[in-house]
Amino acid sequence: xxxxxxxxxxxxxxxxxxxxxxxxxxxxxxxxxxxxxxxxxxxxxxxxxxxxxxxxxxxxxxxxxxxxxxxxxxxxxxxxxxxxxxxxxxxxxxxxxxxxxxxxxxxxxxxxxxxxxxxxxxxxxxxxxxxxxxxxxxxxxxxxxxxxxxxxxxxxxxxxxxxxxxxxxxxxxxxxxxxxxxxxxxxxxxxxxxxxxxxxxxxxxxxxxxxxxxxxxxxxxxxxxxxxxxxxxxxxxxxxxxxxxxxxxxxxxxxxxxxxxxxxxxxxxxxxxxxxxxxxxxxxxxxxxxxxxxxxxxxxxxxxxxxxxxxxxxxxxxxxxxxxxxxxxxxxxxxxxxxxxxxxxxxxxxxxxxxxxxxxxxxxxxxxxxxxxxxxxxxxxxxxxxxxxxxxxxxxxxxxxxxxxxxxxxxxxxxxxxxxxxxxxxxxxx
Ligand code: SF4
Ligand code: SF4
Numbered sequence: 001x002x003x004x005x006x007x008x009x010x011x012x013x014x015x016x017x018x019x020x021x022x023x024x025x026x027x028x029x030x031x032x033x034x035x036x037x038x039x040x041x042x043x044x045x046x047x048x049x050x051x052x053x054x055x056x057x058x059x060x061x062x063x064x065x066x067x068x069x070x071x072x073x074x075x076x077x078x079x080x081x082x083x084x085x086x087x088x089x090x091x092x093x094x095x096x097x098x099x100x101x102x103x104x105x106x107x108x109x110x111x112x113x114x115x116x117x118x119x120x121x122x123x124x125x126x127x128x129x130x131x132x133x134x135x136x137x138x139x140x141x142x143x144x145x146x147x148x149x150x151x152x153x154x155x156x157x158x159x160x161x162x163x164x165x166x167x168x169x170x171x172x173x174x175x176x177x178x179x180x181x182x183x184x185x186x187x188x189x190x191x192x193x194x195x196x197x198x199x200x201x202x203x204x205x206x207x208x209x210x211x212x213x214x215x216x217x218x219x220x221x222x223x224x225x226x227x228x229x230x231x232x233x234x235x236x237x238x239x240x241x242x243x244x245x246x247x248x249x250x251x252x253x254x255x256x257x258x259x260x261x262x263x264x265x266x267x268x269x270x271x272x273x274x275x276x277x278x279x280x281x282x283x284x285x286x287x288x289x290x291x292x293x294x295x296x297x298x299x300x301x302x303x304x305x306x307x308x309x310x311x312x313x314x315x316x317x318x319x320x321x322x323x324x325x326x327x328x329x330x331x332x333x334x335x336x337x338x339x340x341x342x343x344x345x346x347x348x349x350x351x352x353x354x355x356x357x358x359x360x361x362x363x364x365x366x367x368x369x370x371x372x373x374x375x376x377x378x379x380x381x382x383x384x385x386x387x388x389x390x391x392x393x394x395x396x397x398x399x400x401x402x403x404x405x406x407x408x409x410x411x412x413x414x415x416x417x418x419x420x421x422x423x424x425x426x427x428x429x430x
Contacts, residue, residue: 032291048239115164125154170198172191231301261273283384300326327356
């Protein structure tokens with residue numbers, strides 16, 4: 001009875017704490033500006049099924065994709081086991097779903113094989129990160145916490161899978177010894193090989209089985225509550241993020257409605273000038289971004305595929321699209337904490353531009369969209385870069401001199417070059 005009570009308190013506490021942090025993330029995302037991404041639901045659903053469920057874009061690199069798929073499928077399916085753990089924990093039963101007979105044996109067998117595959121995949125991921133030092137997983141923006149975060153989760157997944165297999169191994173041995181309460185429930189294809197590591201004494205076996213059972217459930221609840229603070233939030237957010245991704249061609253830039261209305265009214269006197277002031281052109285801080293940009297920031301897996309494909313980064317420029325997303329999330333978290341502390345946002349003399357992202361990064365972008373194309377969860381760092389550029393140009397008139405020259409040529413000559421319109425055809429007379 002006491003263990004059932006402890007279990008219920010743990011479950012409720014973990015659920016409530018997760019709800020509190022998830023609500024804060026939702027509130028933070030809603031700080032963004034409105035954008036309509038609710039049109040064309042069938043196309044959106046298709047995108048989500050292909051990109052998030054099917055992991056279509058991951059398969060540009062087949063080996064890591066296969067390992068990631070194993071971890072993803074394995075982790076999701078093994079957590080079906082959680083249904084049984086939850087029922088057993090609340091009602092004090094043991095392997096309640098074993099009444100399913102052969103189906104239960106097949107399920108347990110599949111869970112074990114998947115758990116082993118997850119364990120091996122996580123080990124390989126750890127080796128790639130820390131021993132082989134794959135370039136995109138060892139760049140400057142990952143120093144300190146992001147690197148620890150990635151390793152921590154891989155280690156936790158290995159421990160969870162080990163606990164799951166050890167729990168089954170002890171349980172299976174208890175079944176074989178005919179200990180009361182441990183009735184025979186099919187075969188255990190992986191954990192049966194761990195027998196040699198286990199004692200023959202039934203009370204020690206029960207202690208091991210119980211310890212692993214509690215370790216597994218506490219680990220899963222801790223993992224759930226760690227998600228809001230980790231890049232692994234993408235396990236959940238990849239689905240809405242791909243659903244709400246941009247459906248228009250990647251190269252299509254959005255006009256700024258306020259500017260379009262202003263220009264139209266200047267060109268055609270019959271069109272009235274726009275009513276009201278625009279608070280700010282472009283993006284200086286996270287509140288100037290759209291909610292989708294902010295959802296992108298929380299969804300970023302920090303995988304670095306965008307940075308590995310970025311021509312600016314490859315040629316040694318300061319820009320890394322992954323860092324743009326990580327900076328956006330860090331600043332958004334900071335703004336969220338400011339609101340928590342003060343009830344509403346109080347100016348803290350910091351902004352996304354300059355405090356987090358340097359101008360040199362912003363002007364290094366070629367707007368090629370390679371980062372957008374590569375991202376496995378349809379994140380768009382370019383929208384943030386372009387928004388910041390709009391702010392620098394339209395609010396501060398501080399574009400680099402090369403761009404200012406081009407802008408004044410456009411204004412005077414209708415072309416980016418410094419020749420008068422009348423001289424445009426001169427080249428043909430050479
Ligand atoms: S759009 Fe900009 S940030 Fe993205 S890959 Fe191209 S140069 Fe890099
Ligand atoms: S933006 Fe996409 S590709 Fe880049 S690090 Fe984040 S998840 Fe990976």
